[in-house]
Amino acid sequence: MKCIITIELGTNGVRVFAFDLNGRVIGSMKGYFPTFHTEPDHSEQDPEQIFITTLYVLKNLLNEHIHPKKHEVACICFSASMHSVLAVDKSGNPLGNAITWADNRAKKDAQELRTTAFGKKIYAATGTPIHPMSPLLKITWMKNRDKERFRMASKFLSIKSYIIHQLTGELLMDYSIASATGLMNIHTLDWEADALKYAGITTARLPELAPVFTTAGKLKKAYLQSLRLPPETKILIGSSDGCLATLGDGVKGEGKATITIEDSGAVRVMGPSVLKDEQMRFFNYLLTENCYVSGGPTNNGGNIFEWFSRQFGDFTNAFDIETSMQQLMEEASKVPLGSDGLLFLPYLLGERAPIWNAHARGAYFGLNIKHERKHFIRATIEGILYEIYSIGKILAEQRAIKSLSVNGSFGTIPFCTQIIADMFNKPVKLRPQLHSVSFGAYLLSATEMGIYKSLDAAAQTVELPGVYKPRKQNHAVYADYFNIFEKLSVKLFDEFEAIGSLQQKYSVK
Amino acid sequence: MNQFVLQHGKSAELLLFPHILEVGIRKNGAIQLNAFPATVTQCLRIYYIMDGRFEWLVDQQPYIFYPGDAALILPGTPFGSDNGVLEIGSFSWIHLNIQQLDNGHLQPGAWSGLSESESAALGKILSLNGSPVISKCPEIGKILRCIHTELFGNEVGYQASINHQVDELLIQIGRKMTRQSHSARDFPKSFMKLEAALRQDLAHQWTVEEMAALVGMGTTLFNERVKSYSGFSPINYLINIRISEAIKLLKRPEITVTDIALDTGFYSSQHFSTTFKKLTGYRPSEFRKNHLRNK
Numbered sequence: 119m120k121c122i123i124t125i126e127l128g129t130n131g132v133r134v135f136a137f138d139l140n141g142r143v144i145g146s147m148k149g150y151f152p153t154f155h156t157e158p159d160h161s162e163q164d165p166e167q168i169f170i171t172t173l174y175v176l177k178n179l180l181n182e183h184i185h186p187k188k189h190e191v192a193c194i195c196f197s198a199s200m201h202s203v204l205a206v207d208k209s210g211n212p213l214g215n216a217i218t219w220a221d222n223r224a225k226k227d228a229q230e231l232r233t234t235a236f237g238k239k240i241y242a243a244t245g246t247p248i249h250p251m252s253p254l255l256k257i258t259w260m261k262n263r264d265k266e267r268f269r270m271a272s273k274f275l276s277i278k279s280y281i282i283h284q285l286t287g288e289l290l291m292d293y294s295i296a297s298a299t300g301l302m303n304i305h306t307l308d309w310e311a312d313a314l315k316y317a318g319i320t321t322a323r324l325p326e327l328a329p330v331f332t333t334a335g336k337l338k339k340a341y342l343q344s345l346r347l348p349p350e351t352k353i354l355i356g357s358s359d360g361c362l363a364t365l366g367d368g369v370k371g372e373g374k375a376t377i378t379i380e381d382s383g384a385v386r387v388m389g390p391s392v393l394k395d396e397q398m399r400f401f402n403y404l405l406t407e408n409c410y411v412s413g414g415p416t417n418n419g420g421n422i423f424e425w426f427s428r429q430f431g432d433f434t435n436a437f438d439i440e441t442s443m444q445q446l447m448e449e450a451s452k453v454p455l456g457s458d459g460l461l462f463l464p465y466l467l468g469e470r471a472p473i474w475n476a477h478a479r480g481a482y483f484g485l486n487i488k489h490e491r492k493h494f495i496r497a498t499i500e501g502i503l504y505e506i507y508s509i510g511k512i513l514a515e516q517r518a519i520k521s522l523s524v525n526g527s528f529g530t531i532p533f534c535t536q537i538i539a540d541m542f543n544k545p546v547k548l549r550p551q552l553h554s555v556s557f558g559a560y561l562l563s564a565t566e567m568g569i570y571k572s573l574d575a576a577a578q579t580v581e582l583p584g585v586y587k588p589r590k591q592n593h594a595v596y597a598d599y600f601n602i603f604e605k606l607s608v609k610l611f612d613e614f615e616a617i618g619s620l621q622q623k624y625s626v627k
Numbered sequence: 628m629n630q631f632v633l634q635h636g637k638s639a640e641l642l643l644f645p646h647i648l649e650v651g652i653r654k655n656g657a658i659q660l661n662a663f664p665a666t667v668t669q670c671l672r673i674y675y676i677m678d679g680r681f682e683w684l685v686d687q688q689p690y691i692f693y694p695g696d697a698a699l700i701l702p703g704t705p706f707g708s709d710n711g712v713l714e715i716g717s718f719s720w721i722h723l724n725i726q727q728l729d730n731g732h733l734q735p736g737a738w739s740g741l742s743e744s745e746s747a748a749l750g751k752i753l754s755l756n757g758s759p760v761i762s763k764c765p766e767i768g769k770i771l772r773c774i775h776t777e778l779f780g781n782e783v784g785y786q787a788s789i790n791h792q793v794d795e796l797l798i799q800i801g802r803k804m805t806r807q808s809h810s811a812r813d814f815p816k817s818f819m820k821l822e823a824a825l826r827q828d829l830a831h832q833w834t835v836e837e838m839a840a841l842v843g844m845g846t847t848l849f850n851e852r853v854k855s856y857s858g859f860s861p862i863n864y865l866i867n868i869r870i871s872e873a874i875k876l877l878k879r880p881e882i883t884v885t886d887i888a889l890d891t892g893f894y895s896s897q898h899f900s901t902t903f904k905k906l907t908g909y910r911p912s913e914f915r916k917n918h919l920r921n922k
Contacts (some may be wrong), residue, residue, distance in 0.1 A: 131858065150857035165873035173866060173906060175858060211878050211918060308671035340908030373719075426810045435843065437852055485799050 120192045124559035127198040132172045135556040136173035145183030159222040162215035195563040196356035198278035200298035203253045205271035245402030246300035254300030257317040279325050286335030291325040294357035294488045295405035300605050330357045331566045362558030368580025373520035379529030381421040385509040386413035387517050414471025414509040418464040420528030426498045435594035450496035455593045459484045460493045463502025471509045477615040504603045506559045507541045522548045525554035540592035549581035629656045640778050649722040652699045671723045672700040679716015683814030685759040702727050719771045738790045748840035749801040756804045766799045792854040805843030817842040829892045877915045884911050
């Protein structure tokens with residue numbers, strides 16, 4: 119039997135899935151790699167460890183699920199987190215670690231550029247919000263503050279480009295990853311001269327651009343041998359996690375939107391045109407030519423509930439956060455919706471969409487003498503989801519949203535999914551297994567192999583069996599509270615900045 | 628018990644215990660000058676506070692100790708009070724002659740009933756721990772009291788009992804220290820600390836017991852948690868780090884493959900070569916030829 123393998127290079131590690139040609143999962147494995155925070159705003163990963171972990175997990179999956187059953191690997195397709203930057207020397211060897219999406223070292227440059235007309239022009243051309251996450255600003259930071267590395271850098275790659283370069287020797291960047299660098303013009307499908315000039319580089323220092331269906335060379339002999347794969351195994355460059363999660367949920371066509379809530383979150387739509395926004399609140403990334411994945415990202419998703427559980431949950435078993443979170447969810451479900459008027463702003467990690475304020479901080483609001491511990495639990499969950507709703511609300515100003523799908527470990531918890539349905543007042547569908555990104559990579563591969571005529575046709579076959587229906591009376595309650603939430607999220611602008619700088623001033627190292 | 632001091636070479640009570648260099652209780656009723664100056668010794672020193680409040684310098688850093696707290700002073704670390712002042716209060720102590728290996732790890736001697744990997748793990752915890760303060764640990768006081776009683780009582784079996792108590796002392800300190808530095812609520816954080824410890828000493832022949840002890844877990848739970856968190860067994864995760872570091876070193880021409888093998892914790896260049904080839908398909912030397920920096 120032929121099979122398709124997908125490799126997802128994520129924030130916390132690599133996930134490898136094997137699908138049969140009908141999209142059924144044959145097997146999956148994961149491998150963790152760490153993120154290093156050597157300085158407060160830094161967030162880095164070791165490219166060699168990512169490579170070795172990827173190879174190790176792939177090898178284990180092949181040896182356990184594929185080779186013993188004599189399955190034939192037709193294609194290996196990649197997906198990856200967006201916004202990473204890795205400088206390499208002229209031999210292609212890394213100059214230090216890769217800088218990940220979560221890195222904030224370029225925040226000053228970002229703040230300056232964001233308010234200028236030039237910044238707005240670059241945003242309109244590249245689709246990537248002006249934010250420290252953007253490789254445009256990370257490379258600019260390197261140019262100004264890490265001059266030696268900048269000078270030595272022969273090329274600036276993404277993590278995925280590096281991994282594929284190791285495996286096949288090709289030096290490429292797919293449209294999806296490239297469209298999230300702030301350096302690619304998403305309308306002309308070429309590198310954007312203004313952005314490159316700002317970063318102080320030329321196209322010679324970037325990999326070649328490649329559509330997501332591109333075959334990225336052939337596996338080197340040594341890897342063919344160690345992985346026991348035939349030379350004709352196709353290596354498909356693939357796309358980004360955000361684009362593939364959207365495709366994997368079948369969100370192609372009018373009126374559909376998808377919500378991802380893992381550690382962080384996003385609300386996305388897909389269509390033939392970009393979302394224009396004077397306030398630069400949305401991203402517009404490319405899946406393929408004339409197919410844009412647009413939406414808004416949040417910093418504060420499941421990681422905030424995890425923080426809450428760690429601080430206030432019961433830990434009867436050491437290190438068992440899952441049980442602790444489950445117990446908290448159960449307690450929260452006994453609290454009336456709206457948490458009897460206790461609101462939570464979840465901005466513990468600053469915020470991107472919709473307020474784009476790195477200084478934002480968390481707050482509980484509306485406390486009265488009758489509130490108990492359990493109200494805090496529910497308010498925390500509702501706060502995270504109000505924030506998701508607030509992104510959906512501004513998206514809906516530009517695109518009619520009729521149906522929603524949810525993916526990601528936090529969003530698919532039944533208690534949360536129902537709240538999402540109630541807040542949006544829309545039916546919410548989901549996939550029982552948690553692998554929208556990899557399923558998107560499967561659809562991409564299967565389309566490339568001719569199993570589906572087009573990505574549209576592939577997306578149409580997606581069936582999401584679980585449905586959560588909205589309850590009108592619940593929606594009314596959430597809508598009332600959301601009015602206050604939305605006002606609070608911008609009302610504290612000066613105080614957010616003031617408390618943030620005091621936190622920095624008095625922080626004890 | 629009243630105050631006393633027994634010293635190795637002077638006190639007959641310690642003849643059977645060459646590893647116990649000093650043991651004692653001090654009850655101090657008035658502030659005394661020049662009674663507790665900073666000293667450096669090559670033994671492991673443990674002080675347990677029974678009464679009062681003491682401000683002591685460990686490695687030039689001031690720490691405050693309260694009743695129930697203990698101070699752990701590693702070999703070669705200066706310890707004493709500022710200007711030698713001894714404050715009011717009482718404390719007991721023990722000085723242990725514990726072998727310190729070249730890599731800074733502590734190893735108890737033949738008197739100990741701890742297995743080799745257990746003592747390596749404990750040594751690792753003690754030497755990696757950042758703070759000399761063990762707060763609220765009455766068990767330490769209890770064990771010291773028991774050692775005193777046995778030393779003076781000379782009841783049958785007291786030699787074995789005392790050696791046993793010294794082991795128990797090290798175990799309690801090790802456990803308390805890992806619990807102090809690892810919240811049982813945050814596995815990712817503990818895992819990152821373990822990661823950093825592994826990277827700092829990649830050449831060390833790590834055992835699962837040592838790794839588990841460092842994060843304050845039993846090996847069964849540790850294996851399970853690491854597997855579900857990282858996708859790898861602890862040893863395979865370690866191999867991941869070893870090969871990743873080796874790749875970086877292979878890209879630099881000035882280090883020999885044998886040195887890389889030993890630096891990254893492989894038994895030999897042969898062991899390195901086999902593991903490396905199994906995973907990557909390349910022998911280290913081939914990989915180096917293909918990737919050498921600035922070739």
